[in-house]
Amino acid sequence: MTALLSPLALRGLTLKNRLVVSPLCQYSARGGVVGDYHLVHLGRFALGGFGTVIVEATAVTAQGRITYGCPGLWEDGQIAGMARITALLRAQGAVAGIQLAHAGRKASSIPPWLIGTDEREADAEHWQPVAPSALPHAEDAPVPRAMTEADIGAEVEAWTAATRRAVKAGFHLIEIHAAHGYLLNQFLSPVSNRREDAYGGSAANRMRFPLQVVEAVRAAMPGDMPLAVRLSASDGLEGGRTVEDSIVFARALRERGVDVIDVSAGGFTGARFEIGPGMYLPWATQIRQAAGLPxxxxxxxxxxxLAEAAMAEERADLVALGRAALDDPNWPLHAARRLGAETRALWPKQAGYAIERWPGRNR
Ligand SMILES: Cc1cc2nc3c(=O)[nH]c(=O)nc-3n(C[C@H](O)[C@H](O)[C@H](O)COP(=O)(O)O)c2cc1C
Incomplete structure (x- = not known):
């Protein structure tokens, strides 16, 4: 068996392989409610052999949506649509994950396909974002309102409530979005956090709110359900966070019952990274070794x-794919074939027996 296709146990859950669909915003929910589009979009990854599918950034408050089209779990009416997704993923043997998120100062944006056009959708909504400090994320972005301590308390409660709804919807795994310059990353980074109270200044103060969120989410989850946190290993900016800061954060996450660190990077205007295959993998390995977490x-x-070597050499424990999964929802099946692995069991039984006998399969 290939390392990529070997199972991984996390708390009470076994992921059937190491392949994860990374959260992918679709900006296609209405009032935070997901519909048929989401069901098909996510379901095809489970049919394609991914062991885990993580639903896109899902806002814990209406104000925390990146755009008016982002899904949410800030009210009970949003649970049923998500429950259809978890039922479908579960029926195909995939783990249903969800990324809970708050965009902070990057909220109230528009879907990327409208940027640079004069087109506006009929149901477009805009609102004033909130953030650690009243600093916009870009020159033309709205100036956010700096959160008060009461806002911070209310936010923590919103994360708790959204977690309970995610559990009710049948998710097996929760990921907290603390990366990409969104709210939790805004608190962590000195670039966006200029607060002078207990939530700003020192690294310990900047971690305070994100860690309160992690504690609240962990406490609202069943003990056998794994919790992941996505972080930006580096802000990629002069004066921003570095991987050393992320190691300190990852150790604090481990102490609070986090099971997996999802290692991404960036999210701040002007950030610079070297782009190439496995570009953040060395940071993932560094954090894995220093924090002792998958x-x-x-x-x-x-x-x-590359993905197989990363698993076989224990440089990482899971591989998340974004654009490669969008490009080829059957990526695991095709990768398994290229790696010389047995693929029949990966296909849904309705397709596997036919595909394996198909003369065109090695095209
Ligand atoms: C269309 C699209 C939507 C995305 N939405 C999210 C998201 O909701 N949450 C998140 O953490 N990252 C999001 N990302 C980032 C991806 O999860 C992933 O980290 C990134 O695309 C790099 O992986 P890749 O090279 O496999 O695409 C998005 C990326 C794309 C292309």
Whole structure:
């Protein structure tokens, strides 16, 4: 068996392989409610052999949506649509994960396909974002309102409530979005956090709110359900966070019952990174070793040999694919074939017996 296709146990859950669909915003929910589009979009990854599918950034408050089209779990009416997704994923043997998120100052944006056009959708909504400090994320972005301590308390409660709804919807795994310059990353980074109270200044103060969120989410989850946190290993900016800061954060996450660190990077205007295959993998390995926690590698990991080597050499424990999964929802099946692994069992039984006899399969 290939390392990529070997199972991984996390708390009471066994992931059937190491392949994860990274959270992918679709900006296609209405009032935070997901529909048929989401069901098909996510279901095809489970049919394609991914062991885990993580639903896109799902806002814990309406104000925390990146755009008006982002899904949410800030009210009970949003649970049923998510429950259809978890039922479908579960029926196909995939783990249903969800990324809970708050965009902070990057909220109230528009879907990327409308940027640079004059087109506006009929149901477009805009609102004033909140953030650690009243600093916009870009020159033309709205100035956010700095959160008060009461806002911070209310936010923590919103994360708790959204977690309970995610559990009710049938998710097996929760990921907290603390990366990409969104709210938790805004608190962590000195670039966006200029607070002078207990939530700003020292590294310990900047970690305070994100860690309160992690504690609240962990406390609202069943003990056998794994919790992941996505972080930006580096802000990629002069004066921003570095991987050393992320190691300190990852150790604090481990102490609070986090099971997996999903190692991404960036999210701040002007950030610079070297782009290439496995670009964040060295940071994932560094955090894995220093914090002693399983890690998920992401960022141009869609070459089968690279992904397999990362698992076999224990440089990471899971591989998350974003664009490669969108491009080829059957990526695990095709990768398994390229790696010389047995693929029949990976296909849904309705397709496997036919595909394996198909003369065109090695095209
Ligand atoms: C269309 C699209 C939507 C995305 N939405 C999210 C998201 O909801 N949450 C998140 O953490 N990252 C999001 N990302 C980042 C991906 O999860 C992933 O980290 C990134 O694309 C790098 O992986 P890749 O090289 O395999 O695409 C998104 C990326 C794309 C292309």
């Amino acid at each position: 890690v998920m590698a992401v960022g141009l990991m869609g070459e089968a040999q």
